[in-house]
Amino acid sequence: MREFIEHLKTGKFRVPKCMSCGRNAWPPSHCCPYCLSKTSLKKIETTGILLEFTSSHCKGKEGIFGLVEMSGIKLVGSFHTTHLKEGMKVRMKECGIGPDGTAFYFFTPTMA
Ligand SMILES: [Zn+2]
Numbered sequence: 857m858r859e860f861i862e863h864l865k866t867g868k869f870r871v872p873k874c875m876s877c878g879r880n881a882w883p884p885s886h887c888c889p890y891c892l893s894k895t896s897l898k899k900i901e902t903t904g905i906l907l908e909f910t911s912s913h914c915k916g917k918e919g920i921f922g923l924v925e926m927s928g929i930k931l932v933g934s935f936h937t938t939h940l941k942e943g944m945k946v947r948m949k950e951c952g953i954g955p956d957g958t959a960f961y962f963f964t965p966t967m968a
Pocket of ligand 1: 877
């Protein structure tokens with residue numbers, strides 16, 4: 857979805873929300889996966905729960921990656937800390953398009 861990518865390029869995380877049933881379409885899509893109505897991009901709550909995490913040692917992909925659930929969607933984010941626990945609250949700190957053209961979502965634990 858080009859609109860989604862355009863926002864992401866400027867560091868904004870916007871999710872297509874169904875104009876009929878109100879559910880978030882993820883992965884981003886022009887039409888709702890549930891009722892096939894049109895979607896429009898909306899700002900969502902970017903604090904969520906860390907479901908699981910893993911560390912990668914693959915060359916060029918080193919880091920800590922976690923599966924985060926927020927506002928009914930799940931996505932894989934990266935972390936700059938190893939002080940993580942499954943079920944902890946995390947917040948999206950930064951997002952964008954990396955130099956290699958892939959989307960990145962950087963999360964950090966909330967201090968609450
Ligand atoms: Zn819908």
